[in-house]
Amino acid sequence: MLVVMQAGATTSQIEHVLAAIESLQLTPHPLPGATRMAIGITGNTAAVDSGTIEVLDGVKECIRVTKPFKLASREMHPADTVVPLPTGSIGPGNFTLIAGPCSVENEAMIQQTAEFLLENGVYLLRAGAFKPRTSPYTFQGMGIEGLEIMKRVRARTGIGIVTELMDTENADAVEEAADIIQIGTRNMQNFALLKRVGRARKPVLLKRGMSATLEEWLMAAEYVMAGGNYQVILCERGVRTFSDHSRNTLDLSVIPPCKALSHLPVMVDPSHGTGRRAYVPPMAMASLAAGADGLLLEIHPTPDKAMSDGAQSLDFPAFKKLLDQLRQAASIFGRRL
Amino acid sequence: MLVVMQAGATTSQIEHVLAAIESLQLTPHPLPGATRMAIGITGNTAAVDSGTIEVLDGVKECIRVTKPFKLASREMHPADTVVPLPTGSIGPGNFTLIAGPCSVENEAMIQQTAEFLLENGVYLLRAGAFKPRTSPYTFQGMGIEGLEIMKRVRARTGIGIVTELMDTENADAVEEAADIIQIGTRNMQNFALLKRVGRARKPVLLKRGMSATLEEWLMAAEYVMAGGNYQVILCERGVRTFSDHSRNTLDLSVIPPCKALSHLPVMVDPSHGTGRRAYVPPMAMASLAAGADGLLLEIHPTPDKAMSDGAQSLDFPAFKKLLDQLRQAASIFGRRL
């Protein structure tokens, strides 16, 4: 349920409404807007008579949200969410790039990649310290040491860090090291992990599960938001189908309905989506055209020597060329890059 | 197998090679190029010693084609295919629009649509006289009468006609009425129909089957080309997956590998791909960005009164707006529209 306050509602009126909601054993979520405050209510609202709240001072109206996702729905939050970052915000008007190697391999390559990105006006670096690998016998990432490397590179260069959290044990360490905490496709319905990042103070980039419907994806975002962390960025990365010409089937057609149902930003990962570096640039351009808010891209100083996912990583010149093409096209699509 | 002739090979040398191929019980396909002639060979070439042909006068070399599709492969035909039409060619450099209603409903609406398209610089009209319908009890199209309507509109306006052929019985009539013969998704592996249009004198627009791999799609094109009709235009229209946010899952990621493996033009049908008119414009833009050669779009003077597929049809103002956006973006992607 959504409580819309009157334009001139006072702080004490708002606090009174919050208290009234809590006294009904429900959870209030203050949602400040440009002209007025709204308050989302989650919990078992079915039994609540909206009249109980509508009579309170300063309340304009109560609106029932028809979707199973509430905080993630556009009904409850009509304006597009903006995720503010020290390096510039993610959301409407911007087209944000996050780029970097699949894994942290050593400090030199992270430093080199950060410098390259900053020189080219890209302010977010992605790299995995913890890697979800199908086999227990393959490289699982550098772990805490990888996080330390990224922290030092961030301190030296000012670049923002996007890195994956795979389990609750390492949540504090990743939260400290990351500017954006990534939840991977295999963990989209790891509910314990979603609840944990719902308590984090950093934005969460939530990849779509390999066979997740749009509703399930938004419900996973709802888990994070229900915990109080409203800074969720969705990321399409390809779904699993019969189709074998690419590693996954990049589902760009999810972007328009996702934008219609939710206010959250949507990025696209064409590297995992296609699995082949030659196919990354056209799908990156198509993501921009389809209405995405940005891209997650794998790049590597020497892709053929990468410890993981080299086949889908762009080298620096190829990335630079793509960047030029994206910048040339962005304004056509109403985006700054 | 591909026979590449020397740059200055004479007509009689070429004819001698053609005859030699036929004498081996194989089928030669002359493939004229900008600077030299090539000759594709289909049939059971496994048993043929390429030396037999390489020694002939005027032959430069013989190349084995490694893919199961031969005439459709870029190995055999490195340059992009151009499909010439009275109204302008489909292929590299161009971005071609084909638009119109799902079905021919009456002569007035076809005339009205044709005039609207021509006024807006669109030269190809699509409309179905024969409709593949899931239920035997729903409107199956106007049939021959629908073809007659389109022939009259073409005669009056000069617009090109794209219409679906569903069975061999109506092949002559459709071939006469159409500038491009459409083969629908349900008939992508209707081999009798593919063989029939392989003998047609009109280009064939071949929609991807609902669960066809890229290789199967190109093999379907190969059926048409093996019959001697090399003017095949591929059309992606969404594949069937678990995903339920759209009618089908529009697979734009098939475009880059399709372009890598084949020289045939690829168009996209975002109307069937999404099933919802609001999602058509972003996916149309994304198709352009992904490298498609054009679009097949459903438009209708009054979509809410359409006899079929109204939910996915754009009305005229929405189409005009999309056209403007496409024209604005086309040059960025190296296309004329």
Place this chain on the structure above:
Amino acid sequence: MLVVMQAGATTSQIEHVLAAIESLQLTPHPLPGATRMAIGITGNTAAVDSGTIEVLDGVKECIRVTKPFKLASREMHPADTVVPLPTGSIGPGNFTLIAGPCSVENEAMIQQTAEFLLENGVYLLRAGAFKPRTSPYTFQGMGIEGLEIMKRVRARTGIGIVTELMDTENADAVEEAADIIQIGTRNMQNFALLKRVGRARKPVLLKRGMSATLEEWLMAAEYVMAGGNYQVILCERGVRTFSDHSRNTLDLSVIPPCKALSHLPVMVDPSHGTGRRAYVPPMAMASLAAGADGLLLEIHPTPDKAMSDGAQSLDFPAFKKLLDQLRQAASIFGRRL
């Protein structure tokens, strides 16, 4: 709509109702039952007032059928359909085997297979004269000559013939040669072909399309039945999914809902479903247990020398062993074999 006649309705009363239905521009389908006659009505029944028919002499009641498939639905025909054949009926109480090679390769092997089957109490032989092949360059079947071979073997041995029809051109020839006309998975929505076999006098075995929903499959059966041929046998043969451990994903779970929604018999083809002969026997047993009415099996005198699909064909001893296991288990599942 379904018209249920009174138990003692006379022939002239029935004929009067049939005429009344036709005068409404609708199509009546007489559906004789054990104790009374019913009449299915197809066409645009939405506009018909059932009262118009209910007042006619001999009519007990009119029932609206809620499913889009009418003649194929259990609502309209509560009892299981029995398909009578000279060699024994397909349907409840029986578990029918149809076995044979993928293709007719020569007369000796068809004769040998027919003799082997009859010795083992199997009365239906399957073999393809026309083969739907992905590539235009591979063996397409022996064609009419293959049909002639099967006709001679049938004449000599009395075995029933099941063979695929791929196009309307060969419909007369296949209808003459076959005891059951098979429609392949690629043609499940070849509506021209479905309409043609709707006029045939032989039962139709309708394979499920590679990505057909249950409703689409029953609608395809409806096309055949709407033409007047009520002898349709459904055949599950695996659907296309991401799963790669078998050629297709054999969907045995479709059997219970199919039996709930429709009265038509359902057979299973575990040979195409699995693509590997070692997996055929357990899936054959599972088909029996899941409630199927029989099996379509590929067997070959020398599978390793088969011209097509050898990897999924059982040799004669393996088939005989499976037959013994099926016979041992059949009575547990209330079936005769």
Place this chain on the structure above:
Amino acid sequence: MLVVMQAGATTSQIEHVLAAIESLQLTPHPLPGATRMAIGITGNTAAVDSGTIEVLDGVKECIRVTKPFKLASREMHPADTVVPLPTGSIGPGNFTLIAGPCSVENEAMIQQTAEFLLENGVYLLRAGAFKPRTSPYTFQGMGIEGLEIMKRVRARTGIGIVTELMDTENADAVEEAADIIQIGTRNMQNFALLKRVGRARKPVLLKRGMSATLEEWLMAAEYVMAGGNYQVILCERGVRTFSDHSRNTLDLSVIPPCKALSHLPVMVDPSHGTGRRAYVPPMAMASLAAGADGLLLEIHPTPDKAMSDGAQSLDFPAFKKLLDQLRQAASIFGRRL
């Protein structure tokens, strides 16, 4: 790599080999067999010269395992794994039933269900204390209190408990309460959780991921086994496809290839696989026929009042009827029940 010891190898020879493997920075896994000991080696064995180990006393031979899964592969462990339990073993010759409600709702219903099962010769009860729910606002299970209820019922009745572990935080509590720890479909690639149960002393029932290939599923089992817990039971529960006639597409065809590639027992969950109680019995019978080692079934004293998954739960009389049918059929398939 697999080290096969000689039939008469002594304990000190075996210990010497184990030490030698560890000195190579690899992990040895002793695999006792009926007639001789084998030792699996995991880790980066690519660099190891098998000759180094083959020369040790008591070693018969070293075998390279070609599959990416090692401990889970039949190459390394040719005999079927038997999972011993106080209530009877899971594995060859047996057909094991695990039944119970979706969630622990209260102590009375768990006690009632346990008594019902034991009266009917079923010794394992399943029920969830922690429930993976798509929505954060729906019943998430009774948690620790649910575990306490099951512990008390086990103490009173002697029934074995199967319950799901969703996160590492509750691992100790679930390990103590459960006789078999269930890992759910959404956590099949929750690698932190797999590693944790790899250190558990209880068998693990590993459900197949919603879109997991057979290889990925066996690799998930490998994660558990690589941690030293070799008691893994696989459980097929339906995969996600386009098909909409059932909640998921129960993939019984995975059983034969799974048995060919791995020695681990495979159970089937037809309740989640179909989502409809009417379809559970035929798919349960089909699972037995396809070669499964047992079933996981949802039953409830009053399904229509269940707090979750009531639509797919059998009531007690329906379960009893199915049990009779399974017992009648089991011996045909070489199983005791």
